[in-house]
Each structure stands twice: as C-alpha cells, then as structure tokens.
Amino acid sequence: MPPQALPVWLLAALVAGAAAALAWRARSLTPPGAVAAWLVGTTLVGALGPAGLALLAAFFIPSNLLSRLLPPPGPPDAKGDRRDAAQVLANGGPAAAAALLELRTPGLGLWAAAAALAAASADTWATTVGVRSGRRPRHILDGTPVQPGTSGGVTWVGSAGGLLGALAVGATAAAVGAGWRAGLAATILGTAWMFGDSVLGAALQARFRCPACAEDTERPVHRCGTPAAHLGGWRWLTNDGVNLLATLGAAADGALAWWLCS
Ligand SMILES: [Zn+2]
Numbered sequence: 001m002p003p004q005a006l007p008v009w010l011l012a013a014l015v016a017g018a019a020a021a022l023a024w025r026a027r028s029l030t031p032p033g034a035v036a037a038w039l040v041g042t043t044l045v046g047a048l049g050p051a052g053l054a055l056l057a058a059f060f061i062p063s064n065l066l067s068r069l070l071p072p073p074g075p076p077d078a079k080g081d082r083r084d085a086a087q088v089l090a091n092g093g094p095a096a097a098a099a100l101l102e103l104r105t106p107g108l109g110l111w112a113a114a115a116a117l118a119a120a121s122a123d124t125w126a127t128t129v130g131v132r133s134g135r136r137p138r139h140i141l142d143g144t145p146v147q148p149g150t151s152g153g154v155t156w157v158g159s160a161g162g163l164l165g166a167l168a169v170g171a172t173a174a175a176v177g178a179g180w181r182a183g184l185a186a187t188i189l190g191t192a193w194m195f196g197d198s199v200l201g202a203a204l205q206a207r208f209r210c211p212a213c214a215e216d217t218e219r220p221v222h223r224c225g226t227p228a229a230h231l232g233g234w235r236w237l238t239n240d241g242v243n244l245l246a247t248l249g250a251a252a253d254g255a256l257a258w259w260l261c262s
Contacts, residue, residue, distance in 0.1 A: 009046040015053065016041025019060075028064060032085040040092035047099040048110055051176040055095075058172035059117045063124040063165065070132040090243035091120040098251040108258050111182045114173035115254025116247045118166040118190025123197050123243060125165025130158020140198040151218060151239055152202025159194070166190030185257040189250050197246035205242050207231040 017038050024034035044052035067081070083091075095116035102109025127149075130137060136145045137153030146153040166187045174183025208217050208228035215222065218239050222228045 005046075008049060009042070012045035012052075013038075013042045016045055019056075023060075023064075027082055029088070030082045030084045033083045033088050036085040036088040037083075037092070040088060040096045043096035044092075044099045044113060047096075047102045048113060051110060051173070051178065052099060052113070054172050054176045055114055055117050055169060058169045059091075059121045059124075062168050063121060063128065066125060067128050070128060072132065086238075086240040087243075090240040091124070091247060092117070093244065094247040094251040095120070098254065101255070107178075107182075107262055108255060110173070110178045111185060111258035111262065112251045112254035114169060114178060114182055114186040115189040115193075115257065116251035118169040118173075118186040119193035119197070119247050119250035120190075120243070121169045122162035122166040122190040122194035123246065125168075126154075126158040126162030126194055129161030130155045133157045139202055140195070141202045147216065150216070151205045151242065152198050154195075154198050162194040163187075163191050166194065179262075181261050182258070185254060185261060189253045189257065193246045193250040193253070196249060197242055200242045200245055201239065204234050205237050205239060206233040206235050 019041060020029065020034040020038040023029045023037060024031065029037055041056055044056055046052075048055070072081075095113045098112035098116055099109045101112060130153075131148050133155060135155040135157055137148055137150065137155045137158070138144065139146050139150075140152050140154045166189075169190060170183040170185075170187030172183075173186050174180045205218065206220070207230075208220055208222070209215070209231050210217055210222035210224060210226050210228045212226040213222060213224055216231070217223070217228050220228055220230075220235075
C-alpha cells in the first residue's frame with residue numbers, strides 16, 4: 001500500500017463503520033455481523049475507492065429495501081432477519097479479498113469484486129422475491145416441487161428478480177468507471193452463479209429432518225431446539241458455505257473475464 005493511500009483507508013474505515021453501525025441500529029445486522037460488515041466494507045472502499053462504495057451501496061440498499069417493502073410470509077426462521085457474521089462473510093468476503101487485487105493490478109480487482117457482489121445481490125434478490133411471490137419453487141435438478149425457502153428450489157419470478165439484482169450491481173460498476181464490459185460481465189456472472197448456488201445447494205448442501213416436528217430443515221438443530229437427523233448432502237456444508245462457494249466462483253470468473261475481455 002503506497003503511503004499516500006493511508007487517508008483513503010482511514011476514510012474507508014470511517015464510512016464503512018458508520019454504515020455498519022446504521023445497519024446494526026436498523027436491526028439488519030447482529031453485532032458480530034456488523035463487525036464483519038465493517039471489515040468487508042473497509043477493504044472494498046479502501047482498495048477500490050468511491051467505486052467500491054458505489055458497488056456496496058448497489059448491493060446493500062436495494063436488497064434491504066426489497067425485503068422491507070415485500071411482507072415476509074410465514075414465521076421467521078431461527079436466525080431471524082438480521083444477518084450474522086457468517087452470512088456477511090459468505091456474501092462479501094470474496095468480493096473484499098478480490099478487491100485487494102486492485103492494489104497490484106488496476107482493473108482486475110474491480111472486475112472480480114463486481115462479479116462477486118453481483119452474485120451475492122442476485123442470490124439475495126432471488127430469495128427475497130421468490131419466497132415472497134407465493135409461487136411453489138421447483139428443485140433445480142429434478143423439477144419436483146419443494147417448500148419455499150428450500151436450497152436448490154427455484155421459481156421463474158425469483159430468477160427474474162435475481163437477474164435484476166445482478167444488473168443493479170453490474171450497471172453501477174459500469175456507471176462508476178469500470179466500463180460496460182465489466183458491467184456486462186458482472187451481470188452475466190452474477191446471474192450464472194445464482195443458478196450455480198442453487199445447483200450446489202440442491203446437490204451438496206446438508207439436509208436435515210426434525211423428528212419432533214416431522215419438518216425438513218437446513219440446520220443440524222431445528223428452530224424448535226430439537227437436534228435434527230441428517231438426511232443427505234455434505235453434513236458440514238451449510239447454506240452459508242454454499243453462498244461462499246458461489247461468490248468465490250463469481251470472483252474467480254470475474255478475474256478470468258478481466259483477463260479475457262479488458
Ligand atoms: Zn422441530
């Protein structure tokens with residue numbers, strides 16, 4: 001890091017800290033989630049400057065507004081609506097790590113971070129729109145109907161929402177100087193990895209069943225507190241783990257797209 005960049009990083013830490021504190025006050029984040037968001041935000045803004053701030057805003061503001069405008073159906077899950085540190089790092093960790101590439105190779109970090117944030121945005125929009133649309137999702141691999149909110153379940157309206165979520169980040173990347181190629185790459189890769197997330201969720205994510213409620217769940221302990229039986233998938237691979245793989249994949253493909261197209 002060149003010495004003249006120090007004020008940029010201090011400013012980044014202040015801005016990201018203020019945003020994380022506001023999100024915590026608005027009950028969008030748990031306290032550890034706010035700390036994780038502060039670290040991710042500081043890294044993105046410190047490495048990418050105002051473009052990083054714009055990309056973060058394009059991910060965070062519309063997806064939060066969307067979840068507040070559309071009423072949630074049914075009971076909230078055990079984690080509630082507040083994002084914890086694991087969720088924040090799964091969504092934003094690869095983008096922050098990718099942004100650091102910008103310090104060595106201008107352009108590379110911006111392309112990779114934009115693609116990773118576009119994937120996180122697409123997944124968030126798809127889930128928010130899909131779960132609240134009232135449509136019965138279908139399993140992405142075998143087409144059978146599944147419960148709303150199930151990993152690997154997709155709806156047309158949720159997928160269209162996801163495309164808009166990727167576009168929100170991609171268009172912002174283009175608008176803040178990354179160029180239209182970077183914006184298009186982020187939109188395409190974000191949408192593709194939204195489906196990649198569903199495929200990984202359907203094929204590999206751990207599935208459990210609560211013996212007390214006779215209900216399927218994604219967590220080893222059901223929201224009623226009963227330990228659930230392992231049904232299938234990789235026992236250690238949680239929904240956060242699947243999200244992390246998808247944003248990592250998008251960041252790697254964003255870097256590849258930069259190498260191929262810029
Ligand atoms: Zn239960």
